[in-house]
Amino acid sequence: MSPAPQWRTSSYSGNNGGACVEVATNLVSLTGAVPVRDSKRPAGDVMAVGREAFSAFVGSVRAGRVSA
Numbered sequence: 461m462s463p464a465p466q467w468r469t470s471s472y473s474g475n476n477g478g479a480c481v482e483v484a485t486n487l488v489s490l491t492g493a494v495p496v497r498d499s500k501r502p503a504g505d506v507m508a509v510g511r512e513a514f515s516a517f518v519g520s521v522r523a524g525r526v527s528a
Contacts, residue, residue: 463487465495467502483514 465484482502484495493508509517520526 462490469499
């Protein structure tokens with residue numbers, strides 16, 4: 461049995477009226493991907509983003525190349 465996702469939102473999620481995504485980074489070492497879902501629809505679909513792609517996205521947001 462695999463562990464359950466431990467969903468979390470960005471510390472900035474309160475700045476945009478709750479329109480955000482949740483990620484479950486606790487599964488990265490097991491699956492090689494980051495599960496992502498819409499925080500407003502927690503029972504909805506989950507998208508798995510590869511570790512490298514997710515890391516590149518977060519790096520781009522932090523560097524100000526894209527807005528979150």
